[in-house]
Amino acid sequence: MQSTSLCALCRGTKYLCGKSRCPVLVRYYSQEKIKPLLNKLLIEGASPPSVFIGRQGYPKVSIGPLIPPVMGDTSFIDTPEQWINHSLDEIVDFRSMLIRGTHTVNIYDVESPDRIVQLTRELALSKNSVFTEAFFQKKPRGRIVFSDEVQPYGPSAPIKKFDISNPKYDHRIEKAFYDTDLKARDAVLTLYENGVEVSKIQRAFSVGAFGTKKYRRFVPTRWSITAVDSNIGEYLMSQTKTAEWINEYRVYYLNQYDNRWIILMIPYAWQYELIEAWYPNTTWNPYGSNIAIFNSYEFYNGRKTYAEIGGCYYAARLAVNETLTRERRQAAAVVMREAHPGYILPIGVWNVRESVRKALSSEPYRFDTIGEALDIVRQKMDIPVERWIKNSAVLKNLLQQKRLEDFLRIT
Numbered sequence: 137m138q139s140t141s142l143c144a145l146c147r148g149t150k151y152l153c154g155k156s157r158c159p160v161l162v163r164y165y166s167q168e169k170i171k172p173l174l175n176k177l178l179i180e181g182a183s184p185p186s187v188f189i190g191r192q193g194y195p196k197v198s199i200g201p202l203i204p205p206v207m208g209d210t211s212f213i214d215t216p217e218q219w220i221n222h223s224l225d226e227i228v229d230f231r232s233m234l235i236r237g238t239h240t241v242n243i244y245d246v247e248s249p250d251r252i253v254q255l256t257r258e259l260a261l262s263k264n265s266v267f268t269e270a271f272f273q274k275k276p277r278g279r280i281v282f283s284d285e286v287q288p289y290g291p292s293a294p295i296k297k298f299d300i301s302n303p304k305y306d307h308r309i310e311k312a313f314y315d316t317d318l319k320a321r322d323a324v325l326t327l328y329e330n331g332v333e334v335s336k337i338q339r340a341f342s343v344g345a346f347g348t349k350k351y352r353r354f355v356p357t358r359w360s361i362t363a364v365d366s367n368i369g370e371y372l373m374s375q376t377k378t379a380e381w382i383n384e385y386r387v388y389y390l391n392q393y394d395n396r397w398i399i400l401m402i403p404y405a406w407q408y409e410l411i412e413a414w415y416p417n418t419t420w421n422p423y424g425s426n427i428a429i430f431n432s433y434e435f436y437n438g439r440k441t442y443a444e445i446g447g448c449y450y451a452a453r454l455a456v457n458e459t460l461t462r463e464r465r466q467a468a469a470v471v472m473r474e475a476h477p478g479y480i481l482p483i484g485v486w487n488v489r490e491s492v493r494k495a496l497s498s499e500p501y502r503f504d505t506i507g508e509a510l511d512i513v514r515q516k517m518d519i520p521v522e523r524w525i526k527n528s529a530v531l532k533n534l535l536q537q538k539r540l541e542d543f544l545r546i547t
Contacts, residue, residue, distance in 0.1 A: 175275060176275065177271060177272050177273075177274070177275060178269070178270070178271055178272075179203055179205050179235055179269075179270050179272070179276070180205065180207075180267070180268070180269045180270075181203045181204045181205045181206050181207060181210070181267075181268060182204070182206065182207050182208055182209070182210045182265040182266065182267055182268070183201050183202060183203050183204070183210070183259055183265065183266050183267075183268040183300070184202070184204075184210045184211050184212070184213045184214035184215070184265055185201075185211075185214070185259045185260065185262040185264075185265065185266045185268075185303070185339075186201065186202035186203075186213070186214040186234060186259075186339070187199065187200065187201055187202060187256050187259055187260045187339060187342065187343060187357075188200065188201075188202055188236050188286075188289065188357050189342045189343065189354050189355060189356050189357045189360070190238070190356060190357075191356035191357075191358065191359065193240070194243070194356065195242055195243045195244070196240055196241070196242055196243075197240070197241065197243060197354060197356060198238040198239065198240055199238075199239055199240075199241055199252075199253070199256050199343075199354060200236060200237035200238050200239050200252065200256055200295055200298075201236075201237050201255075201256060201259050201268055201270065201295075201298060201300075202214070202234040202235065202236055202237075202289055203234065203235050203237065203268045203270055204230075204233040204234055204235070205233065205235065206233065207267075208265070209264070209265050210265045211264060211265050212230070213230050213231065213233070213234065214234075214287075214335070214339075215333065215335060216287060216335050216484065216486035216487075216490060217333050217334070217335060217486075217490065219486070219490070220392070220487075220490040220491065220493075220494050224393055224479075224480065224481060224483065227288070227483055228280065228288060228481065228483075231280070231287055231288040231289055231290070232280045232288065232289075232290045233290060234289040234290050235270075235276045235290055235291055235292065235293070236276075236289055236290070236291070236292035236293075237270050237272065237292070237293065237294075237295035237298060238292055238293070238294050238295060239252045239253075239256075239294070239295050241253055241354065243344075243353040243354045243355075244353050245354070246343070246344035246352045246353055246354060247352075251297070252295060252297070252298065255298060255299065255300055256343060257343045257344070257345065258300060258303050259300055259303065260339050260340055260342065260343040260345065261303070261305050261306070261309055261310060261313060261340055261343075261345060262300075262303040262304060262305060262306075263304050263305055263306040263309075264304055266300050266301065266302070266303045267300065267301045267302075268298060268299070268300050269298060269299050269300075270295055270297075270298035271295070271296040271297050271298065272293040272294065272295060272296060273293065273294040273295070273296050274293050274294065275293060276290075276291035276292060276293040277291050277292070277293065278290075278291045278292050279291075282481050282482050282483065283358070283482055283484065284419065284420070284446070284447075284448070284482040284484070284485065285358040285361065285362070285446065285447045285484065285485045286357050286358045286361065286484050286485070287483065287484040287486060288481075288483060288484070306332065306336065308327055308330050308332055309327060309332065309336065309337075309340050309345065312326065312327060312340075312345070312346055313340070313345045313346070316348060316349035316352075317348060317349075318346070318347075318348070319346075319347060319348060320341070320346040320347035320348075320351070321367050323346035323347070324337055324341065324346065324364055324367050324368065325367065325368065325371050328368050328371075334364060334365070334368065334454075334489070335486065337364050338357075338360050338361050338364045339360075341355060341360040341363065341364055342354065342355045342356070342357050342359075342360035358447070361447060361451075361485055361486075362446075362447040362450050362451075362485070365447065365450040365451045365453075365454045365485070365489065366450040366453075366454075368454050369450055369453040369454035369457055370438075372454065372457035372458060372460075372461045373406065373438075373453070373457050375457075375461045376406055376457050376460045376461055376465075376466050377405075377406050377436070377466060378466075379460065379461075379464050379465050379466040380464070380465060380466065381403045381404060381405070381465065381466050381467065382401060382403050382463075382465045382466070382467045383403055384403065384502045384503065384504065385400075385401070385402055385403065385502070385503040385504070385505065385506055385508065385509035386399075386400070386401040386467075386500040386501065386502055386503075386509070387399070387400055387401075387500055387501040387503075387509050387512045387513065387516075388401075388495045388496050388498060388500045388501075389495065389498075389501075389512070389516050390491060390494055390495035390498070392491050392494065393478070393479050393483075393487070393491075394475070394476040394477070394478025394479045395473055395474065395475050395476070395479055395487075395491065396473070396474040396476070396516065396517055396518075397471070397472070397473055397491055397492065397495050398471070398472040398495075398512075398513055398516060398517060399456065399469060399470075399471050399472075399492060399495055399496060400469070400470045400471075400472070400509060400510075400513065401467040401468070401469050401500075402467055402468040402469075402470075402506065402509075402534060403467060404467065404468040404534060405436050405466065405468065406436050406466055406467070406468065407433070407434065407435050407436060407468040407469070407530045407533070407534070408433065408434050408453055408456065408468070408469050408470075408471075408530070409431055409432070409433035409434075409469075409470045409471065409528060409529060409530040409531075410431065410432055410433075410443075410445055410448065410449045410452050410453075410471045410473070411429065411430070411431040411470065411471070411472050411473065411524065411527055411528055412429070412430050412431070412445060412448070412473045412475065413427050413428070413429045413472070413473065413474045413475065413519055414427065414428045414429075414430075414475045415427055415474070415475060415476050415477055416477075417477045418475045418476065418477055418479055419475070419479065419480075419481065419482045420475075420482075427519065429519075429523070429527045430444065430445055431444075431445070431527055431528060431529065432444045432445040432449045433528075433529045433530050435530075435533070446485075447485040447488075448485055448488040451485045451486070451488040451489035451492070452471045452488050452489065452492045454489060455489050455490075455492035455493045455496060456469045456471065456492065456496070458493070458496075459496040468530060468534060470528060470530050470531060471492060472513070472517065472524060473488075474517055474518060474519060506534075506535070510525075
C-alpha cells in the first residue's frame with residue numbers, strides 16, 4: 137500500500153522513492169516502443185537465438201523461444217558478455233523486444249516428439265540468429281520481467297505452433313549434445329575450456345542438451361545459470377587451491393550502474409566471500425530506512441549449503457577464480473558491493489559476473505599491508521570500513537590470525 141500510494145503521489149516527477157530515475161517510467165517507455173509490433177497473433181523475427189525455461193509448476197514447466205519482432209543479426213540481444221558497457225536503459229530496450237512463447241511440458245520430456253520441444257532445443261543449440269515464426273493462442277501480454285537472476289524479457293503468450301529455418305549449430309556444443317555417455321558437468325567444463333561463452337553453455341544446459349541420456353531433463357533458466365557458474369567456479373577453484381599465494385595485497389575497484397565494487401585479494405590460502413550492501417530505495421531494500429547488508433562465504437574446504445545470497449555468489453566466485461587461475465596464483469578474496477539508488481532495476485546475475493570480470497581486468501592498487509589496502513576501501517566506499525569488517529566472516533577470520541599491532545591503521 138505504501139509503494140502504490142507513493143507512486144501515485146509522485147507520478148515520476150518528484151522522485152519520492154529516492155531513486156535518481158523512475159523505474160515505472162523506464163518500463164513504460166520501453167514497452168511503448170515495442171507495443172505497435174505486438175498487437176498480433178503471428179510474430180516473425182530473428183531469435184538471437186534465445187529460449188526460456190520457467191520454474192513455476194515444477195516439474196511441469198513452460199518452455200519456448202524468445203523472439204524479437206526484428207530481422208538481422210540479433211545475437212547481441214542474448215550475449216550478456218557484451219553488455220557491460222551499455223546503459224541500463226539500453227539493456228531494458230533491447231531485452232524488452234523479446235517475446236516469450238510458452239508451452240507446458242514435463243522436465244523429463246526432452247526427447248519428446250512434440251515439435252515445439254524439438255524446435256526449442258534446436259534453437260538453444262544454434263550458433264547464430266535464427267529466423268523464427270510463432271503463432272500464439274492469444275496476443276502477447278504482460279510487463280517486462282526483471283530479476284536479479286535472469287536477464288529481462290518482454291511480454292509472453294502460449295504458443296500454438298512455431299517454426300525455425302536453417303539453424304547452424306556450434307560444433308563444440310553439438311558434439312557434447314550427441315555424446316550421451318558424457319556427464320553434464322564434464323560437458324560444461326569441456327565447453328568452457330574450448331572457449332564457449334558461459335551464457336551459451338547455460339542456454340544449452342537449460343534444454344537438457346548435456347549429460348548421460350537417462351538423466352537429461354529441462355532445467356529452469358535461472359537454475360541453469362547458477363549450475364553452470366557453480367560448476368565452472370569449482371573447477372577453477374581446484375586449480376587455485378594448488379597455486380602459490382599472491383605476494384601483495386590488491387584492491388580492484390569498479391563503479392557500474394551505481395553499484396560500487398571492490399575486490400580485495402589477500403596473500404593467504406583460498407577463502408572467498410561476497411558481501412552486498414543495499415541502500416534504502418534500491419531493488420532489494422525498497423522501503424527500508426537503513427542499509428541492508430548480506431554476506432555468504434566459504435573457507436578453504438568450501439561450503440556444503442547453497443549460498444544465502446543466491447546465484448550472484450557463484451557468478452562472482454567464477455570471475456575471481458578466472459583471474460587467479462590465469463595468473464596461477466592463490467588468494468583469499470572478499471568481494472564488496474554497494475548498491476546505490478541509481479541501480480533502479482535488477483537486470484540479471486550476469487551483471488555480477490561481468491562487473492567482477494571488468495573490475496579484475498583493471499590494474500589493481502597494490503600494497504604491502506592489509507591496513508593500506510583497507511584505506512582504499514575507506515576512500516572508495518561510503519560504508520565505513522569497520523562495518524565491512526563487522527559483517528565479513530573472512531576478514532574477521534584473517535585479522536584474528538595476526539597480531540593486533542599489524543592492523544593499527546584500520547582502527
